[in-house]
Amino acid sequence: xxxxxxxxxxxxxxxxxxxxxxxxxxxxxxxxxxxxxxxxxxxxxxxxxxxxxxxxxxxxxxxxxxxxxxxxxxxxxxxxxxxxxxxxxxxxxxxxxxxxxxxxxxxxxxxxxxxxxxxxxxxxxxxxxxxxxxxxxxxxxxxxxxxxxxxxxxxxxxxxxxxxxxxxxxxxxxxxxxxxxxxxxxxxxxxxxxxxxxxxxxxxxxxxxxxxxxxxxxxxxxxxxxxxxxxxxxxxxxxxxxxxxxxxxxxxxxxxxxxxxxxxxxxxxxxxxxxxxxxxxxxxxxxxxxxxxxxxxxxxxxxxxxxxxxxxxxxxxxxxxxxxxxxxxxxxxxxxxxxxxxxxxxxxxxxxxxxxxxxxxxxxxxxxxxxxxxxxxxxxxxxxxxxxxxxxxxxxxxxxxxxxxxxxxxxxxxxxxxxxxxxxxxxxxxxxxxxxxxxxxxxxxxxxxxxxxxxxxxxxxxxxxxxxxxxxxxxxxxxx
Numbered sequence: 001x002x003x004x005x006x007x008x009x010x011x012x013x014x015x016x017x018x019x020x021x022x023x024x025x026x027x028x029x030x031x032x033x034x035x036x037x038x039x040x041x042x043x044x045x046x047x048x049x050x051x052x053x054x055x056x057x058x059x060x061x062x063x064x065x066x067x068x069x070x071x072x073x074x075x076x077x078x079x080x081x082x083x084x085x086x087x088x089x090x091x092x093x094x095x096x097x098x099x100x101x102x103x104x105x106x107x108x109x110x111x112x113x114x115x116x117x118x119x120x121x122x123x124x125x126x127x128x129x130x131x132x133x134x135x136x137x138x139x140x141x142x143x144x145x146x147x148x149x150x151x152x153x154x155x156x157x158x159x160x161x162x163x164x165x166x167x168x169x170x171x172x173x174x175x176x177x178x179x180x181x182x183x184x185x186x187x188x189x190x191x192x193x194x195x196x197x198x199x200x201x202x203x204x205x206x207x208x209x210x211x212x213x214x215x216x217x218x219x220x221x222x223x224x225x226x227x228x229x230x231x232x233x234x235x236x237x238x239x240x241x242x243x244x245x246x247x248x249x250x251x252x253x254x255x256x257x258x259x260x261x262x263x264x265x266x267x268x269x270x271x272x273x274x275x276x277x278x279x280x281x282x283x284x285x286x287x288x289x290x291x292x293x294x295x296x297x298x299x300x301x302x303x304x305x306x307x308x309x310x311x312x313x314x315x316x317x318x319x320x321x322x323x324x325x326x327x328x329x330x331x332x333x334x335x336x337x338x339x340x341x342x343x344x345x346x347x348x349x350x351x352x353x354x355x356x357x358x359x360x361x362x363x364x365x366x367x368x369x370x371x372x373x374x375x376x377x378x379x380x381x382x383x384x385x386x387x388x389x390x391x392x393x394x395x396x397x398x399x400x401x402x403x404x405x406x407x408x409x410x411x412x413x414x415x416x417x418x419x420x421x422x423x424x425x426x427x428x429x430x431x432x433x434x435x436x437x438x439x440x441x442x443x444x445x446x447x448x449x450x451x452x453x454x455x456x457x458x459x460x461x462x463x464x465x466x467x468x469x470x471x472x473x474x475x476x477x478x479x480x
Contacts, residue, residue, distance in 0.1 A: 122206045
């Protein structure tokens, strides 16, 4: 089937037709870096990461751009609170975010532009809008004249009259119309020099919306394929991006607009006022990054997703199942003297089923369900002592399709052990204690004291630890 995506602009699912055959340009609005990234950011990052992974696997040439907003009112306020320079603050949180992204398996984009590196492009775009009559300078600020762009509201499906009723002019703003928004903000007393640039309209800094317009068009062209971000960006950010970009060029900015849904925390909206904002860093102290990723992919990216401990635990079990299945397959082939990673082509029927799910607007929930059925088949064929070449093909297919979702890419036994440490910490189990009890059990068995050995097994089982005896010795796992 052809690739289909839900286009917010058209408010419907559409067949995807690229600007240039075989190539897709994607721009995603990244993070405003004034604090640690939270689980809502993780959803955006993982949703578009998996879309890019799939498109490349499916044979598309993808140019992927995801920006950093490193100059903004929130950054300046936070820096002043901390007594830091805003540039240093934003750079610190960019690096912290990159650490979290790596833990979640989020790939680095082809280009990750920073707003502060593109001030000349923003000023050129603003000058063009003034020249065309779509913007005006006012006491050091520059505003976009919303009513000068006839298509305003086409993305968010909002009408100017409705917007006018709720619009207001903030103190100090010199707008001609309350609907107008800032393209350039005059420097304010007390703001650091590091966030102030000279311009034809006086010293100042760019408004948020103009930043993305300048960066996306620099790297992807005047008109490109896909613009994405969180659903909260539809209005006003993306609506304003469309208005200023298309007013300046007279051409469409992006053909398809994709937006991921919100995250709720135990059925409540995530917000700082409720005190339920969970940072990625905090969650990584309790959960493996791959479990968080699997949780985020378990719901279609456009739909809302409710964060609960039970839902993440279910995703964690699924990741466990994947890795244990891969380890079981590797062990089976090693026993049969056949390497599972070489010479086997992915099985067409499973690849087709997976691809159909992903080509339907990147339906990761369905793709995961089909992938889990593949793992079930792999385990069943191993248990049935199937031919090694059949198991090898299933194993290779499972690895390949899991990798498209950014899952199960670590060495299985290593991943099982790493994940076991996190699960033990979550349950208050000391791994050293478990290893000591395993040693005591081995000693009891050598002494043929099987009653004692069984008592030790029961003792650790009562703490939530399962012991597994095998040819290589005794392994253990935390019962999830």
